[in-house]
Amino acid sequence: MKAYRIVLGMLASFGLGAGIVEGLHAQASPPAYVISEIDVTNPDAYAKEYVPLANKALADSGQKRLVSGGRTISLSGAPPASRIVLSMFENLEKAKAAYSSPAYLEARKIGDQYGKLRIFAVEGIPQ
Known part of the structure; x- marks a missing residue:
């Protein structure tokens, strides 16, 4: 059960990070x-x-x-x-x-x- 939570946490962190990077990339082009x-x-x-x-x-x-x-x-x-x-x-x-x-x-x-x-x-x- 703990391994499932760790994997789920990693996926959520990856998704959040990808969203932030995309937002920063969009801001780079005025x-x-x-x-x-x-x-x-x-x-x-x-x-x-x-x-x-x-x-x-x-x-x-x-x-x-x-x-x-x-x-x-x-x-x-x-x-x-x-x-x-x-x-x-x-x-x-x-x-x-x-x-x-x-x-x-x-x-x-x-x-x-x-x-x-x-x-x-x-x-x-x-x-």
């Missing part, structure tokens, strides 16, 4: 935030042709959208573009992969017809 500034030149075509394709491509890549359009104000410097999108990804590599994926690049060909897009990513602070 999240990435992608900021898109878009000057839309044809709002109807942009919304109907580009947005659905881009949304699907990015959602399939693990994007978590935090801001999409909405009201913006300038607090300092030049005013923001007509449309701002803020997204979060697990890390910088996943953000880069999402915006260089074949599905997104195809959508972007359409988006470039209806607006001027400036998109950049920044590495966040580990949470």
Whole structure:
């Protein structure tokens, strides 16, 4: 009976240790935030042709959208573009992969017809 308890204790300790190591590993890679500034030149075509394709491509890549359009104000410097999108990804590599994926690049060909897009990513602070 004592041997059973020892083995059970060892397995529980192993599982706990593995969970802690996994948690530490996840913290080692900070999240990435992608900021898109878009000057839309044809709002109807942009919304109907580009947005659905881009949304699907990015959602399939693990994007978590935090801001999409909405009201913006300038607090300092030049005013923001007509449309701002803020997204979060697990890390910088996943953000880069999402915006260089074949599905997104195809959508972007359409988006470039209806607006001027400036998109950049920044590495966040580990949470």
